[in-house]
Amino acid sequence: xxxxxxxxxxxxxxxxxxxxxxxxxxxxxxxxxxxxxxxxxxxxxxxxxxxxxxxxxxxxxxxxxxxxxxxxxxxxxxxxxxxxxxxxxxxxxxxxxxxxxxxxxxxxxxxxxxxxxxxxxxxxxxxxxxxxxxxxxxxxxxxxxxxxxxxxxxxxxxxxxxxxxxxxxxxxxxxxxxxxxxxxxxxxxxxxxxxxxxxxxxxxxxxxxxxxxxxxxxxxxxxxxxxxxxxxxxxxxxxxxxxxxxxxxxxxxxxxxxxxxxxxxxxxxxxxxxxxxxxxxxxxxxxxxxxxxxxxxxxxxxxxxxxxxxxxxxxxxxxx
Amino acid sequence: xxxxxxxxxxxxxxxxxxxxxxxxxxxxxxxxxxxxxxxxxxxxxxxxxxxxxxxxxxxxxxxxxxxxxxxxxxxxxxxxxxxxxxxxxxxxxxxxxxxxxxxxxxxxxxxxxxxxxxxxxxxxxxxxxxxxxxxxxxxxxxxxxxxxxxxxxxxxxxxxxxxxxxxxxxxxxxxxxxxxxxxxxxxxxxxxxxxxxxxxxxxxxxxxxxxxxxxxxxxxxxxxxxxxxxxxxxxx
Amino acid sequence: xxxxxxxxxxxxxxxxxxxxxxxxxxxxxxxxxxxxxxxxxxxxxxxxxxxxxxxxxxxxxxxxxxxxxxxxxxxxxxxxxxxxxxxxxxxxxxxxxxxxxxxxxxxxxxxxxxxxxxxxxxxxxxxxxxxxxxxxxxxxxxxxxxxxxxxxxxxxxxxxxxxxxxxxxxxxxxxxxxxxxxxxxxxxxxxxxxxxxxxxxxxxxxxxxxxxxxxxxxxxxxxxxxxxxxxxxxxxxxxxxxxxxxxxxxxxxxxxxxxxxxxxxxxxxxxxxxxxxxxxxxxxxxxxxxxxxxxxxxxxxxxxxxxxxxxx
Numbered sequence: 082x083x084x085x086x087x088x089x090x091x092x093x094x095x096x097x098x099x100x101x102x103x104x105x106x107x108x109x110x111x112x113x114x115x116x117x118x119x120x121x122x123x124x125x126x127x128x129x130x131x132x133x134x135x136x137x138x139x140x141x142x143x144x145x146x147x148x149x150x151x152x153x154x155x156x157x158x159x160x161x162x163x164x165x166x167x168x169x170x171x172x173x174x175x176x177x178x179x180x181x182x183x184x185x186x187x188x189x190x191x192x193x194x195x196x197x198x199x200x201x202x203x204x205x206x207x208x209x210x211x212x213x214x215x216x217x218x219x220x221x222x223x224x225x226x227x228x229x230x231x232x233x234x235x236x237x238x239x240x241x242x243x244x245x246x247x248x249x250x251x252x253x254x255x256x257x258x259x260x261x262x263x264x265x266x267x268x269x270x271x272x273x274x275x276x277x278x279x280x281x282x283x284x285x286x287x288x289x290x291x292x293x294x295x296x297x298x299x300x301x302x303x304x305x306x307x308x309x310x311x312x313x314x315x316x317x318x319x320x321x322x323x324x325x326x327x328x329x330x331x332x333x334x335x336x337x338x339x340x341x342x343x344x345x346x347x348x349x350x351x352x353x354x355x356x357x358x359x360x361x362x363x364x365x366x367x368x369x370x371x372x373x374x375x376x377x378x379x380x381x382x383x384x385x386x387x388x389x390x391x392x393x394x395x396x397x398x399x400x401x
Numbered sequence: 402x403x404x405x406x407x408x409x410x411x412x413x414x415x416x417x418x419x420x421x422x423x424x425x426x427x428x429x430x431x432x433x434x435x436x437x438x439x440x441x442x443x444x445x446x447x448x449x450x451x452x453x454x455x456x457x458x459x460x461x462x463x464x465x466x467x468x469x470x471x472x473x474x475x476x477x478x479x480x481x482x483x484x485x486x487x488x489x490x491x492x493x494x495x496x497x498x499x500x501x502x503x504x505x506x507x508x509x510x511x512x513x514x515x516x517x518x519x520x521x522x523x524x525x526x527x528x529x530x531x532x533x534x535x536x537x538x539x540x541x542x543x544x545x546x547x548x549x550x551x552x553x554x555x556x557x558x559x560x561x562x563x564x565x566x567x568x569x570x571x572x573x574x575x576x577x578x579x580x581x582x583x584x585x586x587x588x589x590x591x592x593x594x595x596x597x598x599x600x601x602x603x604x605x606x607x608x609x610x611x612x613x614x615x616x617x618x619x620x621x622x623x624x625x626x627x628x629x630x631x632x633x634x635x636x637x
Numbered sequence: 638x639x640x641x642x643x644x645x646x647x648x649x650x651x652x653x654x655x656x657x658x659x660x661x662x663x664x665x666x667x668x669x670x671x672x673x674x675x676x677x678x679x680x681x682x683x684x685x686x687x688x689x690x691x692x693x694x695x696x697x698x699x700x701x702x703x704x705x706x707x708x709x710x711x712x713x714x715x716x717x718x719x720x721x722x723x724x725x726x727x728x729x730x731x732x733x734x735x736x737x738x739x740x741x742x743x744x745x746x747x748x749x750x751x752x753x754x755x756x757x758x759x760x761x762x763x764x765x766x767x768x769x770x771x772x773x774x775x776x777x778x779x780x781x782x783x784x785x786x787x788x789x790x791x792x793x794x795x796x797x798x799x800x801x802x803x804x805x806x807x808x809x810x811x812x813x814x815x816x817x818x819x820x821x822x823x824x825x826x827x828x829x830x831x832x833x834x835x836x837x838x839x840x841x842x843x844x845x846x847x848x849x850x851x852x853x854x855x856x857x858x859x860x861x862x863x864x865x866x867x868x869x870x871x872x873x874x875x876x877x878x879x880x881x882x883x884x885x886x887x888x889x890x891x892x893x894x895x896x897x898x899x900x901x902x903x904x905x906x907x908x909x910x911x912x913x914x915x916x917x918x919x920x921x922x923x924x925x926x927x928x929x930x931x932x933x934x935x936x937x938x939x940x941x942x943x944x945x946x947x948x949x
Contacts, residue, residue, distance in 0.1 A: 149556065149559060156567075199566055199567065199570065199571070200567075202566075203559075203562060203563060203566065203567070206559070206562065207559050307417075308558075309464075309467065309468065309471075309472070309558050310417060310418070310421065312558055312559060312562070313421065313460065313463070313464055313558065314421070316460075316562055316566070317425065317460060320456065320566065321428070321452075321456060321457075324451050324452050324455075324456055325428070325432055325452070327451070328432055328436070328447065328448055328451065328452060329432070329435065329436065329441075331442075331444075331447070332436045332441040332442045332444055332447070332448075333435075333436050333439045333440065333441030333442070334439065334440075334441070337435075337439060403746075404743055404746040404747055405747070407743075408732065408735070408743055411732075411734060411735075412732060412734070415734070476730055477726075477728065477729035477730050478729065478730055478731060478732050480697065480724075480726055480729045481729070481731065481732075481743075481744065481789065482747065483697070484695060484696075484697070484719050484722070484724050485716070485719050485744075485747040485748055486716050486717050486718070486719045486720045486748065486749065487716060487747060488716060489716065629714055630699070630714065631697070632697060632698050632699060633692050633697040633698060633726075633729075
């Protein structure tokens with residue numbers, strides 16, 4: 082008796098046999114609908130979120146996709162590793178003097194933002210267009226929107242995925258510095274007590290950096306599906322305003338600069354860094370303008386929230 | 402040569418890209434007006450140095466340079482230019498001429514207007530002439546370099562950005578000996594040769610000119626070499 | 638277009654043990670053949686390596702092994718060859734902002750044609766695109782885009798024309814028009830190669846066939862001759878006669894036949910020897926006193942040839 086697959090016509094109710102008699106059976110190998118349990122909206126959001134983070138680092142795609150993010154992340158972490166290395170060596174040599182080299186090194190918590198801010202910006206410029214632009218360019222948005230995932234779920238999952246990835250890249254060097262300094266100290270317990278104060282500070286700064294830069298990059302990428310334009314615009318928005326504000330500040334009166342500085346993401350984050358660590362800001366204009374720390378914090382938070390809200394709005398209105 | 406120039410230009414000046422380029426090139430002019438109108442100090446040197454040479458000029462050259470060949474390779478239309486009996490060096494040089502020319506057309510007038518509107522601390526004429534020449538050559542060098550880069554890789558935009566922001570922005574400032582490996586420094590060195598006061602030690606005039614010429618010629622050679630070995634991308 | 642082409646110095650196009658791999662993936666695996674004037678069809682399923690092979694022949698890919706010779710000289714890194722070669726790629730988009738006529742003119746000028754405007758207008762006319770010639774190509778339908786690409790490839794009247802799935806997206810009338818055009822060009826001495834995965838197109842247009850499958854050349858030549866060469870596959874014939882059963886019984890006695898099946902209305906014969914059977918059939922029928930109404934080889938079509946070839 083031959084077993085013959087029947088040609089699929091209408092979907093059957095999942096039964097595998099379409100005819101059977103005393104001598105044998107014919108099995109229906111056509112389309113079978115899925116009858117099992119379905120994970121809900123939460124799982125969908127979680128899956129998209131995880132996939133976004135993985136896409137930020139090029140995981141799950143070829144080797145070339147990993148190149149940019151990993152090189153930028155490695156460069157961001159490098160100074161911290163070097164600082165810890167030197168501190169360890171110096172501590173061994175100079176333990177008798179009782180001073181920690183870490184305080185004299187230019188690589189400290191409060192100065193780290195100035196060192197690697199540009200790398201975070203490049204990371205955004207490299208990866209945000211991939212996250213937001215590809216789906217639009219390849220027309221797969223209808224596939225997403227016809228699922229239990231809502232449009233705002235999609236936008237938020239993507240944005241927060243990007244922000245979390247940035248947070249990881251931004252915090253990694255601080256954590257390395259922290260751990261390194263704790264263990265390099267003569268006594269880890271006192272070392273921990275000394276350094277622990279820095280932890281909530283750099284965490285907060287990290288959240289602000291990742292949130293503001295990620296939010297803005299996501300917004301720009303959501304509006305500009307073509308990768309080259311998105312990258313160029315993101316970088317322009319990050320590096321041009323500080324220069325303009327600097328020029329305005331030094332060439333004209335400070336009042337205009339005082340207002341404009343809050344619209345420059347790079348300067349705002351410099352201001353928050355200075356406010357959180359109580360240090361001198363890197364940017365000369367931030368130093369001279371003399372705005373209170375909370376102004377920068379407020380500007381950062383407003384910028385963060387506004388850019389995320391606008392991104393969600395973009396996806397609520399986009400025609401897939 | 403002409404039809405190549407023609408189609409490259411038309412491809413480059415799409416609406417979105419043109420708007421972006423005009424906004425970028427107009428930025429220094431806008432700032433100059435803003436400073437002037439709010440009664441600020443005339444210091445066109447500072448504006449031209451920080452905003453134009455270090456920022457707007459490389460960005461414009463980057464957008465134009467990577468799009469001259471890169472956008473065609475990306476969307477597949479490059480094939481129609483390659484299957485023609487034209488020597489590859491001629492294709493390469495056409496692309497570079499267009500990219501460099503467009504960059505110059507955008508940047509040099511912006512330099513002139515900014516200088517004229519804002520006026521210089523020292524001698525306005527020197528500032529305008531010095532920066533115009535420097536930006537003409539420097540902008541062309543940037544554009545040529547980015548055209549060559551985009552012949553070799555699809556991620557030319559990002560690599561170009563990394564070069565301008567990381568290498569020229571940070572590293573070559575730290576490592577004094579590598580100053581000559583920076584188009585930015587060569588441009589500033591050329592401006593300094595006209596008597597403009599640039600911050601830090603500028604490269605000498607000879608070194609600057611040599612660097613810029615090497616970049617221009619090298620870019621043309623490299624692009625020709627790579628185009629001769631052009632392969633269509635993707636499988637079946 | 639129907640002017641006789643200048644006769645070339647050597648064989649038009651020769652592919653000599655060419656392979657092309659991308660890392661671990663072998664797209665073209667040791668293929669050799671020669672092309673001359675006339676229309677050749679490159680047949681194979683999607684993913685068989687047709688486009689790769691065409692790109693290799695057009696000098697757009699370097700062979701990983703072997704060589705491609707166009708009119709006796711290497712195709713790779715020799716831009717002068719494009720004077721005599723035209724390519725109509727399948728996937729590559731055309732500059733959307735150019736009108737059809739501007740695209741043809743651009744190609745003409747880049748080719749260094751003596752009268753670019755005239756050549757462009759003629760090419761546009763040949764592909765029947767004159768009404769839409771002044772609209773941007775971005776507004777064209779797929780079939781019109783194909784024709785615009787073809788016009789661009791015809792402006793310099795190439796001796797060799799390579800087309801990658803040229804009939805994609807064309808309606809039957811356009812397809813017929815293009816087939817007629819290609820056939821007339823071939824009759825004038827040009828070498829034309831087109832690829833397709835649609836058997837009817839190849840069957841209708843091609844003088845000879847190159848069958849590729851999974852990167853290898855499965856067969857080359859006129860498809861009927863190919864079929865004749867496949868002696869390990871029995872030929873089948875459909876015969877209608879005045880007395881099927883009697884005919885079938887008599888045929889089974891003949892050495893060339895190894896199967897005869899009675900199907901309603903006719904006899905289906907299976908034989909391994911084409912020539913022996915075609916000679917034996919009339920004699921057997923006469924001896925048995927049966928009149929033959931219809932004798933038809935049932936698998937002498939490109940489809941069955943192809944399905945045999947790819948099922949090996």
